[in-house]
Amino acid sequence: MTTKLTLNEALDIVRAPKHTLVLCHKNPDPDTLGSAFGLKHILEHFGSRVDVACCDKPSAKFSFITGGACTELKNEEYERIIAVDVASPMQLGELSCFSDRVDLIIDHHAMNTRFAPYYEDLGASCAEIIFSMYKELGIKMPKHFFECIYAGMSGDTGGFRYSNVTTRSMEYGAEVISHGIDHAEINRIIFDSRTLGEIKAQKLTFEKMELLCDGALAVIMFTNEMKDEISIGDEDISDIVNSIRSIEGVLVAVSLKQSQKDPHKFSVSSRSNCDIDVSAVCVQLGGGGHVRASGATVVSPDPVSAFNTCIPLFEKAVKDYKDKSNG
Numbered sequence: 001m002t003t004k005l006t007l008n009e010a011l012d013i014v015r016a017p018k019h020t021l022v023l024c025h026k027n028p029d030p031d032t033l034g035s036a037f038g039l040k041h042i043l044e045h046f047g048s049r050v051d052v053a054c055c056d057k058p059s060a061k062f063s064f065i066t067g068g069a070c071t072e073l074k075n076e077e078y079e080r081i082i083a084v085d086v087a088s089p090m091q092l093g094e095l096s097c098f099s100d101r102v103d104l105i106i107d108h109h110a111m112n113t114r115f116a117p118y119y120e121d122l123g124a125s126c127a128e129i130i131f132s133m134y135k136e137l138g139i140k141m142p143k144h145f146f147e148c149i150y151a152g153m154s155g156d157t158g159g160f161r162y163s164n165v166t167t168r169s170m171e172y173g174a175e176v177i178s179h180g181i182d183h184a185e186i187n188r189i190i191f192d193s194r195t196l197g198e199i200k201a202q203k204l205t206f207e208k209m210e211l212l213c214d215g216a217l218a219v220i221m222f223t224n225e226m227k228d229e230i231s232i233g234d235e236d237i238s239d240i241v242n243s244i245r246s247i248e249g250v251l252v253a254v255s256l257k258q259s260q261k262d263p264h265k266f267s268v269s270s271r272s273n274c275d276i277d278v279s280a281v282c283v284q285l286g287g288g289g290h291v292r293a294s295g296a297t298v299v300s301p302d303p304v305s306a307f308n309t310c311i312p313l314f315e316k317a318v319k320d321y322k323d324k325s326n327g
């Protein structure tokens with residue numbers, strides 16, 4: 001049984017100066033990174049020494065968030081561990097060994113498994129929560145803090161466009177911008193800039209993807225063999241599900257990515273363009289997330305069996321939705 005904390009209880013933890021490890025979720029996106037590095041500023045303000053760690057290497061384009069800081073786990077002893085934007089121990093990937101030592105979870109996922117004392121708020125991004133902490137604390141923060149927060153807010157809302165955007169998202173966004181950050185440049189980096197490896201991955205994705213359920217379900221299985229073929233790494237395919245999701249007529253997009261470190265592991269990312277709840281499907285696969293953006297990791301001997309484990313569940317969800325819509 002874990003404890004639900006109030007904002008002030010969470011802030012009491014944050015205020016205590018301690019040598020702290022902040023953990024991000026695997027496949028790091030702007031929200032987990034922006035929340036972690038934003039929180040690092042707050043913790044440092046109160047005299048803590050802070051390292052941020054993630055099991056996967058962040059894309060080079062997010063160095064404006066990390067400031068080039070190492071996000072590999074250092075061989076140090078920490079007095080306190082805080083997880084940000086992490087819905088379950090599984091989402092820590094290889095750092096899940098720390099899950100039973102986490103002192104505080106700060107998260108916005110409705111499906112959070114609450115594996116440690118947690119402070120949650122179901123806002124559009126975890127960065128919104130870090131920003132609400134900053135507001136409550138009434139402290140002064142450097143410009144980089146606001147860049148981190150903006151990156152998280154914008155990343156998880158697709159540039160303040162998704163259905164998760166609330167009036168609070170817009171109000172916070174406006175307040176963050178008032179600190180003189182270059183929000184247009186941050187959005188350009190997140191949404192309009194790709195590494196060459198990502199472009200190559202996108203090209204191969206469009207060649208190899210499959211359209212099922214009469215074009216309503218787009219699926220890409222990205223194998224290690226495909227990565228070798230175009231000399232790219234895992235960091236280049238973190239976002240491929242969003243490429244196929246934009247195809248007209250697609251209701252649900254799913255990517256299955258074979259891990260280079262462990263070829264028997266396949267990470268599933270799913271996006272819904274409608275009311276189909278992809279998190280319900282991902283829960284069946286041992287994962288979870290948001291209604292319209294969810295993931296899981298499946299263990300399978302080979303790509304074909306990974307496909308056969310996952311895709312029929314998504315097909316069923318799409319078919320059920322279509323049947324219901326057709327009355």
Ligand SMILES: [Mn+2]
Pocket residue numbers: 031032085108124125126156
């Ligand atoms: Mn998030």
